[in-house]
Each structure stands twice: as structure tokens, then as C-alpha cells.
Amino acid sequence: MSDQAVPILVYHHVYPEAAPELESAVGDSAAGIIGVAEFERHLQYLGDNDWTVVSTSQIVDWLRGGAELPERAVALHFDNGWLDTFQVVLPRLRDNGFSATCFPITDGIEAASEGRSAAVRTLTEGVVDKPFMNWGQVQQLCDAGWEIGAHTATHCRVADRHEEEGDAGVVREVEVANALFRRHLGFTPTHFAYPSGSRNDRTDEVLSAYYRSLRLWHFEWPIRWSFTRADTPVDATDCQNIDLRVSFADFQRIFTSEATD
Numbered sequence: 001m002s003d004q005a006v007p008i009l010v011y012h013h014v015y016p017e018a019a020p021e022l023e024s025a026v027g028d029s030a031a032g033i034i035g036v037a038e039f040e041r042h043l044q045y046l047g048d049n050d051w052t053v054v055s056t057s058q059i060v061d062w063l064r065g066g067a068e069l070p071e072r073a074v075a076l077h078f079d080n081g082w083l084d085t086f087q088v089v090l091p092r093l094r095d096n097g098f099s100a101t102c103f104p105i106t107d108g109i110e111a112a113s114e115g116r117s118a119a120v121r122t123l124t125e126g127v128v129d130k131p132f133m134n135w136g137q138v139q140q141l142c143d144a145g146w147e148i149g150a151h152t153a154t155h156c157r158v159a160d161r162h163e164e165e166g167d168a169g170v171v172r173e174v175e176v177a178n179a180l181f182r183r184h185l186g187f188t189p190t191h192f193a194y195p196s197g198s199r200n201d202r203t204d205e206v207l208s209a210y211y212r213s214l215r216l217w218h219f220e221w222p223i224r225w226s227f228t229r230a231d232t233p234v235d236a237t238d239c240q241n242i243d244l245r246v247s248f249a250d251f252q253r254i255f256t257s258e259a260t261d
């Protein structure tokens with residue numbers, strides 16, 4: 001069996017250098033945030049070191065068997081569907097010939113499409129009211145070759161929702177989100193990312209009926225390096241959270257034997 005360790009890098013906000021969010025980002029408020037200069041440094045590093053940016057589907061096809069993956073494969077995930085993913089990330093990835101997977105919160109995308117704001121609770125930022133992209137912008141990601149994954153309708157903590165409402169509460173999140181994806185994009189996503197990493201064995205079962213893969217999420221300090229490997233279950237693909245707290249030296253460590261040993 002291959003001992004390949006595939007990094008799935010998860011970003012949230014990527015802000016222009018002048019953004020006030022970057023100036024005030026220290027300690028915990030730096031969670032889920034990175035500046036565009038540092039982000040471009042990451043892209044440059046991947047290109048310079050011959051890493052191939054692959055899609056989530058390529059990784060899942062590899063896990064399920066039968067599909068080849070390049071030796072130095074890495075995937076880029078952008079969670080929540082923030083407007084800065086469209087405005088800041090999309091053009092940079094296009095310049096580098098890279099694509100990514102975006103996991104939008106459909107309530108946020110609906111709100112932005114109707115000119116409303118939407119407050120959501122995130123583990124990294126607490127309750128925030130930040131601009132989301134609209135459906136037209138999500139479509140432009142698709143047109144650029146990005147994959148779109150599901151991330152619930154409301155960004156609920158799925159294990160908590162299951163505790164409160166059982167399977168029906170989880171199913172409702174999935175079906176509300178998937179109906180909106182079908183209506184606005186014409187397809188249902190095949191990959192799911194757990195908001196705030198909140199899951200349990202039963203939610204894995206319920207969601208596996210809808211999606212080909214379920215992605216974990218976590219951040220820890222000090223950093224725990226985590227990869228998706230050939231024996232990683234498709235309902236627990238692992239990822240590495242990337243934000244301002246990850247120094248460039250640490251970022252490089254992901255791609256060297258220091259992290260994979």
C-alpha cells in the first residue's frame with residue numbers, strides 16, 4: 001500500500017493586505033484568517049517544489065481504489081463561501097493554473113444573492129456577519145474548474161444538531177442545502193465538509209447516504225500535522241487548517257519529511 005500522505009490545505013478568509021481584519025489579528029483572532037501576500041507565498045512554494053494541485057474527487061477516487069494520484073499531490077479547500085474566496089483567491093489560483101474546492105454555507109449564499117447579510121457561527125471567529133459570495137459567483141468558481149462541496153445550510157454543528165433533533169435534523173440541513181445547489185448550479189455536491197469538525201459515527205452514516213466523502217476539520221495548538229493517506233476512510237478525510245498562526249516555516253514542514261515521518 002502506498003504510504004503517500006496527501007495534504008488537504010483548508011483556508012477560510014484570505015484578505016487583501018490593507019484589510020482591517022489582518023491588522024487586528026492576534027492570537028485567537030488570527031484563526032481562519034490569512035493575508036494575500038502570505039497566501040501567494042504558499043502558492044509559489046507549491047509551484048516551485050513541483051506539487052500538483054489535485055481535486056477532491058481525484059483524492060476520493062484514489063481512496064476508493066483504482067485511480068492514480070500524482071506523487072506530490074495537494075488539494076486546496078476554501079470553507080464557507082466567503083466573498084474574499086471569490087475576490088481574492090479565484091484570480092490568484094487562476095494565475096497559477098490551480099483549482100480548488102469551495103464548501104459554501106447555502107444560507108449565506110442565499111442571503112448574499114438577495115442582498116441581505118447573514119450571521120453564522122464559526123469555531124474560528126465566533127458569530128460573524130461577513131460578506132458571502134452570491135450564486136453567480138459560485139457559478140464562476142465552477143466555470144473556472146473548481147469543485148463545489150456541501151457544508152450544510154446553516155453551518156450547524158452537525159453532532160449537536162443530531163443530539164437535539166436526531167437524524168431528521170441532519171437530513172433537513174442536507175436536503176435544504178442540496179435543493180439550493182440543484183436549483184442554482186444544476187447539480188448536487190458529492191463531497192461534504194463538517195462545519196467546525198462536529199461529527200459522530202451516526203452523522204457519518206446519515207451523511208454517507210448523500211455524499212461520496214466526508215471531511216474532518218480541526219485546529220490545534222501546537223499544530224498537529226494531519227494528512228489523508230491511502231488507508232484513510234472516505235468518511236473521514238483529514239486536512240490541515242492554514243491561517244496566520246501557521247508560520248511559513250511550519251507551512252514548508254507540511255511538505256517535507258518532518259511532518260510525514
Ligand SMILES: [Zn+2]
Nearest residue numbers: 079080195196
Ligand atoms: Zn465552515
